[in-house]
Amino acid sequence: MIRLHEYELSGSCYKVRLLLNMLSVPYEKVSVDFVNQQRESPAYLELNPFGDLPILEDGSLRLHNAQAILTYVARKYDVFGTWYPSSADGASRIHQWLATGSVDLTNLSPARLAKVIHYPFNLGDLHALSHRVLRILDAHLEDRKWLELGRPTIADIACFPHVALANEAGISLSNFGYVSEWVERFKTIPGFTPMPGITSHS
Template sequence: MNNLKLYGFELSGHSHRASVFLSLLGLKAKIIQVDLASGEHKQADFLAKNSFGQVPVLEDNGQFIADSNAILLYLATTYDPSRQWYPESPQQQAEIQRFLSTAAGPVAFGPARARIKHVFNHELDLVQAHQVSEQILTALNAHLAKRDWLAAKHATIADVANYSYIAHAPEGGIDLNLYPNVQAWLNRFEQLPGFVAMPKTYVALQTKL
């Protein structure tokens, strides 16, 4: 019997990454919203769960797992006996790791940063975020030209890790209509049993750079 809790923030793509995977696995978890605006994530109680002061954090029977990609790996290896989401093949694991790095790299510094600039008005270089976005979305669009999923013939945590910020890229002024294969992949992901959406925020497609 698991006793799962997820500490997150509903408008965080990193948090959605963890919450949607819990749902895809059919796992019940208590979702605890962390008040980032008031700095709750920098207080001692939360820092005891994650010394980096970041969401999300997964609690499983008193054990804490921080970092969204680490949470995906933990859940996939602990609660998916079929090993669909993180296959045991070293080659497939390497391919999945490639796309976990993509999620933590160009997706984080491209679509995610552009969205953060528009939605939360953080001091970020929007031009650079759009340039990175164009590069990674063009590469992903080519990668998905003759395949349905990023790292295997079925959905894996590679797809989970990259979905949220790419799906919400229009909130950062990025036009996904330019990337039809990426759009088709997003649509396939949204048809997976157990999928739950992240709340949408202001769409800023009218921004011209």
């Protein structure tokens, strides 16, 4: 069985839980104490020298980085190939948004840490960067329901948690109407599960 080393309040870990649940893949959770820096312990660094979350173990395979894990899980366990296409064109479109979910949108994560746990980050700069990418995302979603290919893919999963948790980062989605609609639409996908800070479909 898959083992997922994760922290419940992490958006990156939540991405992986979402896909596993949506594909009905059983897995074992291994909780990591993020607040007390367990990921910097020798035992954790032996699993993942980079010290980041999550880690997925599937048999002899061990992966870190949520985007890499999403790609692996979709390729191995999605028998219909809907979440991650095999075509070069489709896969490339998906990977653009995997990068967005791992870089541009992650400014929302330290902003959330600054607001919720009072980490010493520059909230003004993080909000400015976050508003920029949310405007881009909103414009992209103006004439489509999903980020690419006309259906939910791991592109949507990679971006959803950071956006859906924007309120905890001190950013309202009220000025991003298409993004707000996409967030609620995402919650209707079969297998969707909430997390602290993200409720079920209203």
